[in-house]
Amino acid sequence: MSCLVLIHGMGQTASSWHEVANRIKAAEDIYIPELYNLEKNQDCTFESLYHNFERECDSLEGPLDLCGLSIGGMIALKYVIEHKERVRSAIFIATQYKSPGVLLRIQNMVFKLLPASNFISTGLTKQQFINLSRSMMHFDYTSALREINCPVKVICGKKDQANIKASIRMAEAIQGASFLEIPDSGHEVNIDAPAALAEAINSFLLKQ
Numbered sequence: 001m002s003c004l005v006l007i008h009g010m011g012q013t014a015s016s017w018h019e020v021a022n023r024i025k026a027a028e029d030i031y032i033p034e035l036y037n038l039e040k041n042q043d044c045t046f047e048s049l050y051h052n053f054e055r056e057c058d059s060l061e062g063p064l065d066l067c068g069l070s071i072g073g074m075i076a077l078k079y080v081i082e083h084k085e086r087v088r089s090a091i092f093i094a095t096q097y098k099s100p101g102v103l104l105r106i107q108n109m110v111f112k113l114l115p116a117s118n119f120i121s122t123g124l125t126k127q128q129f130i131n132l133s134r135s136m137m138h139f140d141y142t143s144a145l146r147e148i149n150c151p152v153k154v155i156c157g158k159k160d161q162a163n164i165k166a167s168i169r170m171a172e173a174i175q176g177a178s179f180l181e182i183p184d185s186g187h188e189v190n191i192d193a194p195a196a197l198a199e200a201i202n203s204f205l206l207k208q
């Protein structure tokens with residue numbers, strides 16, 4: 001029995017997946033980790049989040065179908081590369097496989113200007129958000145994409161101009177991967193177009 005793991009984006013929580021999860025019929029089991037609740041490190045880095053996620057996956061039974069958005073997709077990508085034996089399939093949504101340095105620097109500048117109260121609902125402090133963003137500056141799995149041997153679907157919202165080109169390139173670099181553009185959706189496809197995303201996930205999983 002496989003387990004579908006839905007991994008939320010940077011400014012999201014597990015609840016961001018609920019409308020999608022309620023529409024998924026092709027998965028035998030669904031697990032949605034609350035990434036920031038797993039974080040015990042006050043510095044909060046990508047590596048610490050990843051290792052927390054890795055430990056959570058150790059407790060799950062059966063092969064895994066991973067589906068991650070944004071930083072969730074980056075976490076899924078690292079897991080797929082490091083744990084090929086556990087992953088049945090992967091869906092990467094608005095996922096960068098190489099750190100967009102300029103974008104992250106702009107994002108950090110915006111974070112510094114925002115009041116601390118804006119971050120409370122995510123479960124992280126303002127400083128943790130800044131640390132997390134900074135820690136992803138050197139993320140680069142370009143050369144490892146060719147090593148991925150499980151079925152892969154790459155998805156991006158049509159309006160997500162910051163990630164759509166990278167998503168297309170990722171699909172081209174991974175052997176056998178396919179790309180899907182979701183109309184009328186920006187970066188947060190799980191929130192902007194939950195019905196369309198659930199349909200895409202169901203269709204992909206039914207083929208595995």
